[in-house]
Amino acid sequence: MTKLTVLMYHAITDSGGECSGADPHYAVTRSTFRTHLALVRDSGFLVSSVAGILASDVEGGKVAFTFDDGHESNAAAAADIVEHGGSADFFVNPATVGQRNYLDWQALGDLADQGISIQSHGDTHRYFDSLSEAEIEQELHVSKAQIEGKLARPVTLFAPPGGRMNVAVATIAKRLGYHGICSSRAGLWRVEASAWQIPRFAVLSSTGEGQFHRWIDQDNWEISRVMVRDRMLAGAKYLLGNRRYEQLRARILGSSHEVGTTP
Numbered sequence: 001m002t003k004l005t006v007l008m009y010h011a012i013t014d015s016g017g018e019c020s021g022a023d024p025h026y027a028v029t030r031s032t033f034r035t036h037l038a039l040v041r042d043s044g045f046l047v048s049s050v051a052g053i054l055a056s057d058v059e060g061g062k063v064a065f066t067f068d069d070g071h072e073s074n075a076a077a078a079a080d081i082v083e084h085g086g087s088a089d090f091f092v093n094p095a096t097v098g099q100r101n102y103l104d105w106q107a108l109g110d111l112a113d114q115g116i117s118i119q120s121h122g123d124t125h126r127y128f129d130s131l132s133e134a135e136i137e138q139e140l141h142v143s144k145a146q147i148e149g150k151l152a153r154p155v156t157l158f159a160p161p162g163g164r165m166n167v168a169v170a171t172i173a174k175r176l177g178y179h180g181i182c183s184s185r186a187g188l189w190r191v192e193a194s195a196w197q198i199p200r201f202a203v204l205s206s207t208g209e210g211q212f213h214r215w216i217d218q219d220n221w222e223i224s225r226v227m228v229r230d231r232m233l234a235g236a237k238y239l240l241g242n243r244r245y246e247q248l249r250a251r252i253l254g255s256s257h258e259v260g261t262t263p
């Protein structure tokens with residue numbers, strides 16, 4: 001069975017180390033990002049998008065790159081990926097496209113022309129585990145229709161904001177014509193098993209080069225360690241509820257971000 005590493009990025013910091021409007025905990029520097037691309041290449045893997053993998057063959061060594069939120073800094077990452085001859089999935093919210101600090105439709109269209117896959121992160125970045133089924137359907141439908149209308153390319157993937165999901169999401173997404181869901185759960189993607197809970201490794205400002213290397217090399221011990229930590233955090237989210245979890249997280253990270261702005 002083919003197992004792939006899928007990476008999840010957010011913002012890329014500028015040369016001054018800034019990423020206006022984005023959570024620095026989730027941001028990496030451009031030089032770090034370029035190092036990641038070089039490590040993937042040097043390990044003999046291709047830089048791919050999840051959409052590309054689902055649409056074609058899964059044979060051969062590939063690492064999938066994904067970006068959530070459509071921060072304006074993602075254009076720099078896309079340029080590096082294209083220069084590298086690769087692709088990636090960018091999950092965007094139509095409600096924030098073109099807003100301050102976010103890529104606009106023109107920029108997203110340019111990226112799509114260069115082979116970057118533009119996908120849905122919902123319409124308004126609300127957490128799906130606190131929405132009714134009608135609201136989930138609305139978010140999935142509006143975001144897909146908007147992106148497809150603006151870019152004239154199919155939207156086949158969804159990534160839930162904050163990784164928050166419930167059991168209804170996959171059923172509704174499937175009915176609306178999606179082909180898969182990229183979750184925020186850590187682990188390797190068993191491609192033949194399911195496209196409705198694709199695990200991703202969150203690349204953070206604190207992610208070390210050695211750790212990154214172990215993710216793409218699929219080191220068993222490292223994968224297990226990250227999965228256990230991830231399940232414990234998911235348990236804390238479940239027990240505390242979204243709001244108290246965000247407050248606890250903000251206190252631990254020293255983040256000034258408001259509740260609901262977690263990527």
Ligand SMILES: [Zn+2]
Nearest residue numbers: 068069161263
């Ligand atoms: Zn997000």
